[in-house]
Amino acid sequence: MGLMSDIQSEVAKTRPTSVCRVRRAMSTMTKDEQADLEAALADKTIPATIINKVLISRGFELDRKAEHVQAHRRGACDCAR
Numbered sequence: 615m616g617l618m619s620d621i622q623s624e625v626a627k628t629r630p631t632s633v634c635r636v637r638r639a640m641s642t643m644t645k646d647e648q649a650d651l652e653a654a655l656a657d658k659t660i661p662a663t664i665i666n667k668v669l670i671s672r673g674f675e676l677d678r679k680a681e682h683v684q685a686h687r688r689g690a691c692d693c694a695r
Contacts, residue, residue, distance in 0.1 A: 634693045636686040639674040655687055662687060 636655075640648050651669075654660050666680035676682050685691040 634686055634691040635674070635676050635682040636669075636691065637693050639669055639676070655683070 636651075640651060643651065651665070654665050662680040662683040666676055666678075666683045669676055669683070670678075682691070686693060
C-alpha cells in the first residue's frame with residue numbers, strides 16, 4: 615500500500631458512522647412530507663425548536679434541544695460530508 619492509501623484508510627476510520635437524524639427521519643417520510651420539511655428547514659423564520667417539536671411529536675428520535683435540526687440546517691451534520 616502506498617502512503618496516500620494508508621492516509622485515506624486512517625481518515626475513513628475517524629469519520630463518524632452515525633447517520634444524521636434529520637436525514638434518517640426524512641428517509642421514512644413521503645415525498646410530500648420530505649418537501650415540507652425541506653421547505654421548513656430552508657425558511658429561517660421557522661425556529662428549529664418548532665421543527666424539532668413537530669418531528670418528535672410524530673415519533674422521530676431527535677434531541678430535545680433541537681441540536682440535530684440546527685446542525686442539519688447549518689450543514690454541520692453527516693449529510694454535508
